[in-house]
Amino acid sequence: xxxxxxxxxxxxxxxxxxxxxxxxxxxxxxxxxxxxxxxxxxxxxxxxxxxxxxxxxxxxxxxxxxxxxxxxxxxxxxxxxxxxxxxxxxxxxxxxxxxxxxxxxxxxxxxxxxxxxxxxxxxxxxxxxxxxxxxxxxxxxxxxxxxxxxxxxxxxxxxxxxxxxxxxxxxxxxxxxxxxxxxxxxxxxxxxxxxxxxxxxxxxxxxxxxxxxxxxxxxxxxxxxxxxxxxxxxxxxxxxxxxxxxxxxxxxxxxxxxxxxxxxxxxxxxxxxxxxxxxxxxxxxxxxxxxxxxxxxxxxxxxxxxxxxxxxxxxxxxxxxxxxxxxxxxxxxxxxxxxxxxxxxxxxxxxxxxxxxxxxxxxxxxxxxxxxxxxxxxxxxxxxxxxxxxxxxxxxxxxxxxxxxxxxxxxxxxxxxxxxxxxxxxxxxxxxxxxxxxxxxxxxxxxxxxxxxxxxxxxxxxxxxxxxxxxxxxxxxxxxxxxxxxxxxxxxxxxxxxxxxxxxxxxxxxxxxx
Amino acid sequence: xxxxxxxxxxxxxxxxxxxxxxxxxxxxxxxxxxxxxxxxxxxxxxxxxxxxxxxxxxxxxxxxxxxxxxxxxxxxxxxxxxxxxxxxxxxxxxxxxxxxxxxxxxxxxxxxxxxxxxxxxxxxxxxxxxxxxxxxxxxxxxxxxxxxxxxxxxxxxxxxxxxxxxxxxxxxxxxxxxxxxxxxxxxxxxxxxxxxxxxxxxxxxxxxxxxxxxxxxxxxxxxxxxxxxxxxxxxxxxxxxxxxxxxxxx
Ligand code: HEM
Ligand code: SF4
Ligand code: SF4
Numbered sequence: 118x119x120x121x122x123x124x125x126x127x128x129x130x131x132x133x134x135x136x137x138x139x140x141x142x143x144x145x146x147x148x149x150x151x152x153x154x155x156x157x158x159x160x161x162x163x164x165x166x167x168x169x170x171x172x173x174x175x176x177x178x179x180x181x182x183x184x185x186x187x188x189x190x191x192x193x194x195x196x197x198x199x200x201x202x203x204x205x206x207x208x209x210x211x212x213x214x215x216x217x218x219x220x221x222x223x224x225x226x227x228x229x230x231x232x233x234x235x236x237x238x239x240x241x242x243x244x245x246x247x248x249x250x251x252x253x254x255x256x257x258x259x260x261x262x263x264x265x266x267x268x269x270x271x272x273x274x275x276x277x278x279x280x281x282x283x284x285x286x287x288x289x290x291x292x293x294x295x296x297x298x299x300x301x302x303x304x305x306x307x308x309x310x311x312x313x314x315x316x317x318x319x320x321x322x323x324x325x326x327x328x329x330x331x332x333x334x335x336x337x338x339x340x341x342x343x344x345x346x347x348x349x350x351x352x353x354x355x356x357x358x359x360x361x362x363x364x365x366x367x368x369x370x371x372x373x374x375x376x377x378x379x380x381x382x383x384x385x386x387x388x389x390x391x392x393x394x395x396x397x398x399x400x401x402x403x404x405x406x407x408x409x410x411x412x413x414x415x416x417x418x419x420x421x422x423x424x425x426x427x428x429x430x431x432x433x434x435x436x437x438x439x440x441x442x443x444x445x446x447x448x449x450x451x452x453x454x455x456x457x458x459x460x461x462x463x464x465x466x467x468x469x470x471x472x473x474x475x476x477x478x479x480x481x482x483x484x485x486x487x488x489x490x491x492x493x494x495x496x497x498x499x500x501x502x503x504x505x506x507x508x509x510x511x512x513x514x515x516x517x518x519x520x521x522x523x524x525x526x527x528x529x530x531x532x533x534x535x536x537x538x539x540x541x542x543x544x545x546x547x548x549x550x551x552x553x554x555x556x557x558x559x560x561x562x563x564x565x566x567x568x569x570x571x572x573x574x575x576x577x578x579x580x581x582x583x584x585x586x587x588x589x590x591x592x593x594x595x596x597x598x599x600x601x602x603x604x605x606x607x608x609x610x611x612x613x614x615x616x617x618x619x620x621x622x623x624x625x626x627x628x629x630x631x
Numbered sequence: 632x633x634x635x636x637x638x639x640x641x642x643x644x645x646x647x648x649x650x651x652x653x654x655x656x657x658x659x660x661x662x663x664x665x666x667x668x669x670x671x672x673x674x675x676x677x678x679x680x681x682x683x684x685x686x687x688x689x690x691x692x693x694x695x696x697x698x699x700x701x702x703x704x705x706x707x708x709x710x711x712x713x714x715x716x717x718x719x720x721x722x723x724x725x726x727x728x729x730x731x732x733x734x735x736x737x738x739x740x741x742x743x744x745x746x747x748x749x750x751x752x753x754x755x756x757x758x759x760x761x762x763x764x765x766x767x768x769x770x771x772x773x774x775x776x777x778x779x780x781x782x783x784x785x786x787x788x789x790x791x792x793x794x795x796x797x798x799x800x801x802x803x804x805x806x807x808x809x810x811x812x813x814x815x816x817x818x819x820x821x822x823x824x825x826x827x828x829x830x831x832x833x834x835x836x837x838x839x840x841x842x843x844x845x846x847x848x849x850x851x852x853x854x855x856x857x858x859x860x861x862x863x864x865x866x867x868x869x870x871x872x873x874x875x876x877x878x879x880x881x
Contacts, residue, residue: 136767181872183666184855190657191850194777195707196762196769197699211771220772233842246843247774273672275699277689277707278847279854281670405667409876441669441863448867458864498672501861506674534674 121552123594124207126563133200137209144553146264149299153308157407160297167296168251172229174292179226184284189226191278192216198272198282203537204265207556212262215272215282221258222289224249260298263289265553267543268401268434269494274534286543287403294402302547306398307407314414315360315394321347324390327363335373340619343373343380345388350422352387354379357415357439357460358430359395359582367604368585371431374606375463377613382470386428392418395435396582400442401544408438409446416447425453427460431604433493433581434542436462440500464580465502467609468512471519477614480522486576487523488608489568490514491561491588492536493581507533513580513605520612525572531564539579541587555591562595569597580605632819636808639830640817646834653841654849661853665870675861682860689857703762710755713748717791720745724802724809749792756785780843783832790829800826 151161164170179186198215200206205213212218227234227248234248243249268283293299309318319327328345335343346352356379362372379386392414399408419427427450429439439460444450450459458465470476490513502508510533518524531537540557568574579585579602589599632640676682688694693711697704722736735741760781763773794800801821811818820827839845852858 133768136771180664181667183661183664183853184670186664187661187850187853187855191844191847191854193844193847194769194772194774195696195703196766196772197696197703199768199772201699211768214768214772216772231842233839245774246776270672273856275695277693277696277699278851279672279689279695279856281672281856284670405873406876409873413880444863444867445668445869445873448869460864499670501673501675504677506677506861509673534672 121555124556124559126559126566126595134206134209136211138211141204141208141210141213141265141553141556142261144261144265144550146260146547147301147549148260149294149301149304153301153304154294154297154299156308156311157294157299157304157404159294159299159304162297164297167256170296171225171251171256171292174295175222175226175288176230178288178291179230182284182288184281185288188219188278188280188284189223190231192219192223192280193278195277197275197277198280201272201275202266202282203269203271203540203560204267204553204557207540207559208265208553210265212258213265215276215280218262218266219280219282219285220247221255221262222285223247225251225255256293256296256298259289259293263293264300264545264550265557267494267538267540267545267557269538269542270498271494271535271538274498283543287400289403290401291403294404299402300544303398303402303544306396307402307411310394310396310398310411311407314389314391316396316398317360317363319360319363319393321390324363324388324393328388331369331373331376335376339615341380341615341617343376343615345372345376346386347388348390348422349385349387352385352422352424354384354386354426354428355392355415355419355422355424356386356388356428356430356463357392357395357418357435358388358463359432359435360393361396361582361586362430363393365582365586366589367600367602367607368431368582370607370610371604372606374604374608374610374613375430377610377615378463378467378470378476378606381613381615382466382475387422387424389418389422391421395429395432395439397435397438398544400434400438405446408442412438412443412446415443416450419450420452426457427453428463428466429460430463431580431582431606433495433583435582436493437495437499462502462512463606464513464516467516467606468503471516476519477616478520478609478612479614480520480612482612483521483608484523486521486603487525487572487574488517488521488603489525489527489565489574489577490517490532490605491527491539491577491579491584492532493579493584494536494538494542496580497534497536513578517578517605517608520608525568525574527564527568531560537561537564539581539584539587540591542581542583546583546587551591554587555594558587558591558595561588562592562597565592565597566595576601576603578603578605578608632817633822635822635827636817636820639808639820639827640812642831642834643812646837650837650840657841657846658849658853661849665872666855666859667870667873669859669861669863669868670855671859671861672856673861675859677861679860682858686852686857689851702758706755706758706762708755709751710759713752713755716741716745716748717752717788720748724806725813727810746795749788749795752788753785753792756781756788760785776843780845783836787829787832787836790825790832794823794825794829798823798825 237246266286273281306316362368397411502512537560588602800823804821807818808820
């Protein structure tokens, strides 16, 4: 099935392997091209003066981002993070230990921008203080290993100084892009989203067509004309959802779930063809400008359509950008209804409706499954839901449990703030990185296996488009099947009782019998 | 004054200047560098008070480290606690007995804890050193300077303890030397090799502080993942350079 060795699931979901150097040195992302780079403001190929550019960018970024400056100075090499990264646990490559990944950048920073590094470089022993001269080899290593970080922030939970390797990876990718060594997957997507409004490059007619098809599907299924409105001016809510929701499985079942919730709540809503994308890959490449450009489309769509609220669909990093950054990048949103947070997560919306008693469920519809829930890293460690810290763990579980009878959590050191990444986040969800994706999924696969065996779990629910795509692709390597991954709002959609549904055939039967 | 005393006087003025100026420069640099995005590691406090509490648990208890690895936590916390105890004990070489703080530092508890805390320090440092050598992951990330830092502090602690338990030095003369530094009227340093080693290494530690990983001490207070309030939806967070980009906006 694979041209690499799939790691074996051991009993201990957090067993730490021995260091084995260079196991992932061959993992090469595809390099981006002029046509994708230029619109993003980057050169099309490696620039001649790359060395100067890297050195000066490093200085510039450490002056613009306090995180970078403090993190580059403060690591004490305590080793607390060394066994926390799923990519290290799955590959044994020591350069996938968070601190070693940071060091790839930090060594160069030390060499050129610190007193100690410069002094020891002059003495001819930069390595004594962990400094390293910038060579083409270093750039190659950056390209390889900064594309083996899903920016999941698990390391930042455990670092006594709070050092977040994701910040370092983002800075490194921004620098690489500045010298023309970008990642094709990310840049191509950003270019598309910037031009067409979604990562897949779906034009409006295709989008409208898809939504129409889904409306028909729901009506065939339930007998109710649940609408999936597009570009409707004056609707109350603008829904911004990852474009994968329009066609991928199980994402699309989630989308139909949101539609049913809005329908049942009786609130008017719309999607926008101009901003038909929640995902924002600008974050993955560490580019404030690109992230901002994509975010502004959402602001413009909200103004254009005259909505009162913005709600985001199920997606992890999208929710990070939405919850943590949108107000900064594209705010203030003072033209929207001040009674609701901007933006809201679809889980928050559904949860509120459940609390208000607006939604009725027939939980038995999901009785053929025993569920567990995968906390997406960006939701868990980089955002929140509701008004209490930790709401991001409670609310999705409450929504699942409102719709399902059988729910079991995975082991506690693999969920919540300690959750393991799916292995495909951070812009790694591309075929050429399949090996690192499969290996990085090992800790999650192990945890899933343990609840499968001990508690009869049959399905894992997720609230992230990337997690869903990644799991359907990589879990089969570990002996699971694709359809074991479900969307949270798929569960909601399957169990929700539509109050205007035609009465079931059985009911007259029952009355007859009575 | 002996030539050696002159040397130590100059050394300490130099070390103190580098330490204070260097550290101030760093801290001002951290404070002035903008943090353009809200990036607290969540779940995070939603109020300022909550953030103060979070930082307290990190600084005083090494909360995150505790979650990460118990062994490093035990040794690391032991070492830093004893560092603090040693600090308080050393105040009596610096403060005058007339000072209002004198009773707080010249009492049985501080003196005892400071003295025997030395053992904690040696054990803690030895444990951290052991991890660096024996755990393959930590060995991989260690540069020679990381070992040397531990050896440096270990030697400071060891020479200090030798003086306090084995070979007492001339405390009266030492105190005269220290107060002399503060009053700019240099005095002789006791002629004692242990003391001289101890002090030379302390001066070295002060000098490397602002240019080494010891910057983690101020760094932790400036770490955006720990010191930011989780309220991005309620309050718009925007820094100057980012606001400039908005000039073009509709
Ligand atoms: C705000 C005050 C401080 C805090 C919160 C703090 C916190 C920490 C933490 C959490 C670690 C990692 C765990 C460990 O290896 O011990 C550490 C390591 C270390 N700290 Fe501090 N520290 C502080 C002040 C200092 C000071 C003033 C020194 C100066 C002597 C110091 C010296 C060290 C050394 C040498 C290490 C590395 C230990 C090793 O190599 O494993 N720390 N610190
Ligand atoms: S952010 Fe996640 S993927 Fe990146 S180094 Fe840290 S733990 Fe690994
Ligand atoms: S946990 Fe933090 S301080 Fe310790 S080695 Fe990792 S990044 Fe450095």
